[in-house]
Amino acid sequence: MDLSVFKNALSAVLVALCGVVGCTNGLPPEPPRTLQIQQTWELKPGDTLAGHRIIGGLGDISIALSGDKTLYAPLDGRLQPHSPDCVIFSSEELPIYLFRLCGVQNPHWGQIRSREKLGTANILNLAVLNRLSDGKWAFVEPSKQIIEQMLQPPNTAFMPTP
Incomplete structure (x- = not known):
């Protein structure tokens, strides 16, 4: 097989693969961010129970969104991986707070400007964490x-909303 034919075939396969799985959001650019949370519970997002993944827990609020709803950054900040189902949004404008968002699909990793797209979700489980003086989060x-x-x-x- 001619090398140029092979290169063209490989390029076509890669382009098709990008169309199927997406190329821009892919894998996160960094390892998951770990948090030491002050409150501990037996079940937390990311755990599995009877073969089913837990996507929310105590401290979260769950929002049923209509269809695939786009989520937007409320401030300039950074979107990082956290667990298989959750991401962390942080902002230097509110350095003692983190937003844990579970259920986000197609996340836009890294630095994000205010009002830019974070990702999409059908059901959003959101928790806000406050950094304590001992370095833990509550x-x-x-x-x-x-x-x-x-x-x-x-x-x-x-x-x-009033």
Whole structure:
């Protein structure tokens, strides 16, 4: 087989593979971020129970989204892997807080500007964690305003819920 024919065939296969599995979001650019959480529970996101993956837990809120809903960065920040089903969003604008988002599909890893796409989700399990003085993280109540910013497209006028 001619080498140029082989290269063309290989290129066609790679292009087709990118179309099927996607090339831009692929594998995360870094290893999963680990967190030492102050509260510990027997079951947590990422665990398996009777053959089923746990995607939420105590400290999370679950939001049923209509279809494949796009999620947006509420601030300039960074999206990192955390567990097979969860990602971590952090921002230097709120350095003592982390957002653990479970159920995110097609995540956009790395640095993200405010209102850019984080990924999509059908069901979003969200937890907000606050950094304590001992370096551990504790669950805190999430801000409705921040969650609404994650769910509303950037060109939509932000109307806080009363």
